Amino acid sequence: MPFGHFEKIQWLGIVFSLIIILSVIFLVRERLLKEKYSLIWLLIGLFVLVVSLFRGLLDAFSDFIGVYYPPSAFFSLLIAGAYLLLLNMSVSISNLKAKNKAVAQEFGLLKLRLEELEKEMVKSDKGNSQ
């Protein structure tokens, strides 16, 4: 009976998941979060929402995978999700680092080139004025 009587914890889950979902939507709208990264957060929010709305689902799932204590199954799933998310972040950081490195190198080389051009300009200015 999904929409019958809700336990306190269910209300908590519903409120929490709505906060996640609405925050993500807000952040994407304000361009504070890339669409690319928003998807996984939305999925996590939806997962918490669905599990909170339909209590029987979690019981059935934990029964299916052989976990006797349904909240454990819930936590395991969330932890697995968090791991994937963290891995995703590490990949993004590595990617940023590589790009940052290339930019820093190019920046240093361009600065050297600028200095040399300036030196040459000063030299040719002197040559012209004499």
Add this chain to the structure above:
Amino acid sequence: MQRTAEYGASQERSSTLAVIPAYNEQHNIMQVIQEIQAVSPTVDILVVNDCSTDATSMQVRGAAGVKVVDLPCNLGIGGAMQTGFKYALAAEYDYVVQIDGDGQHVPREVAKLKQAMRESGCDMVIGSRFLDVESFRTTWCRRMGIKFFYLMFRALVHTRITDSTSGFRLYNRKSLALLAQYYSSDYPEPDAIVLLKKHGLKICEVGVEMRARENGISSITPLKSPYYMSKVILTILVSCARPRR
């Protein structure tokens, strides 16, 4: 060959660029530069200052005939060295010799690297501390480490390398073109060996004399060395598993 490349439209130049990666080497770097210039006055020198917090850059700028790249943030030895490769490639140098800014590499020994490259036709020559062991007294523990890496490289890439982490190296155009593209930041030296071998380039070693560092401290302490070794091993294994690009 016309040489008015992107970086450095200078007059006549040598075909070799000495790249000195430097991080906080204000006490050593000038001596290194003077020694290089004393041995071979014609060689061009590029110092890559890896965002030092001391007067490294200022000191070097005082020296005649030396170019300095100041990196805007610290990239580590790999990122700094790669900057040198990129410069050399754009300025169309035929050879790059890497000499560390801490003074442990002896510029006089560059001749040995060059001779080895001429004679063997290798694309990269490594100056090894351990090939002729006269100049290098070391601990048992360290010798075991060296032996281990020697066997590892022999098994993985079928090359006899005694000093895989030595940064005293001579590169030709072929190898520096590759390394300008791919050069890892953390343990670039052993990684580069695997990368070059995978691309069918030839590597050889020649025994050279090296000095104990005079100022500053080594980044590897006894406590950290197992940590260091396992990271290097991991780097090598991963680069072996990496597909050829």
